[in-house]
Amino acid sequence: MDQMSNVTHKYLRPKKSFPNVWCPGCGIGIAMGAMIRAIDGLGLDKNQVAVVSGIGCTARIPVYLDFNTLHTTHGRPLAFATGVKLANPKMKVIVVSGDGDLLAIGGNHFIHAARRNMDITCILVNNYIYGMTGGQYSPTTPFKKLSSTGPYGMIEQSFDPAELARTAGATFVARGTVFHASQLSRLMSQAINRHGFSFVEVISNCHTQYGRLNREGSAVKMIQWQKDHAVPVSVAAKKTPEELEDKFITGVLYEQEKPGYVEEYQKIIDRFSRESTESMVRVTES
Amino acid sequence: MADIEQASEKKSWKKRTDPVVIYKKWCKACSICIEMCPKQVFDTDRDGFPVVTRGMDCTQCSICWIHCPEFAITSNEK
Ligand SMILES: Cc1ncc(C[n+]2csc(CCOP(=O)(O)OP(=O)(O)O)c2C)c(N)n1
Ligand code: SF4
């Protein structure tokens, strides 16, 4: 992966809105940097990349990026991205949004985009909470953890986004953290470089809401926590479930080839355009 | 007068050879770079901003700039 220090600057819209809106130390900026390095490393043309988001702190990412960008409505980035992809199948379409956006209000779009194996890269920045709106619990807030709408602790079970993506039909599922920023870039690069619904979950820190409510400390402390709780796939295979209890597994979790919606749709278009030219030829010949 | 000239010359020399440069307008003093640098290249100034004080120890490992959420760190060598 290209580790050039200022490579990110080529892809920013610096005049527009810097410094960015995020709290000092928020991991979203690190995830965004990893994403830029992944795109740069693949040598993609800026005009052939579309970055789509919904609403939330994470969803601010496209605002700063010099690609084709769409900052859409809450929960709907995958629906917009599907439209972009079908209208322009050559475009690399990347959705980046938060756990609330993609899994709460956008949960249905999420499972169906995965089920269709829609040719989209979906990056979910999981900070376990609704950051932007004041720390309400999200579908990924862990059991017993505090949030502003769950002041006695979360009593609901949470989604495991990667597992949800896999069972819904995603053909590539990976998990990284903002602590492991270069690995994260590599995972994103793999996801962007393939066909089908490719999902990357990014464990990030919201120290302002989640961290403050759960006394998990500063941004630096929360990022260090990721280092201590991440277990690479190869290591996890040798561990017992007890040893993995408060840990999460990182790396490529699942990969499979399956026909995708975009190519199947193209086949139908090709078939009918062939049949219609053939029938036109018949008409003119007779 | 000569002193000042010398000092500023020294300062600009130091600036040119700092292995990494912080763009202060974008930096939010989150201290991620300060804490994560394996070579303790940075110190913290009074306002919490990073300053390069042990530039000669820098190995250009990239940890600081890939973790800066503000894109505020640029390497002078890469
Ligand atoms: C239809 C609609 N409902 C609710 C909101 C309020 N709202 C804005 S962002 C957000 C949740 C953001 O959480 P998440 O997606 O986890 O992003 P984060 O801020 O944590 O990155 C909510 C509920 C809205 N903007 N639109
Ligand atoms: S509220 Fe949380 S997620 Fe939003 S910018 Fe601040 S730290 Fe980041």
Ligand code: SF4
């Ligand atoms: S490149 Fe590495 S050694 Fe040099 S300042 Fe950054 S983190 Fe420290």
Ligand code: SF4
């Ligand atoms: S990581 Fe970036 S924003 Fe944070 S203190 Fe260092 S230079 Fe400033």
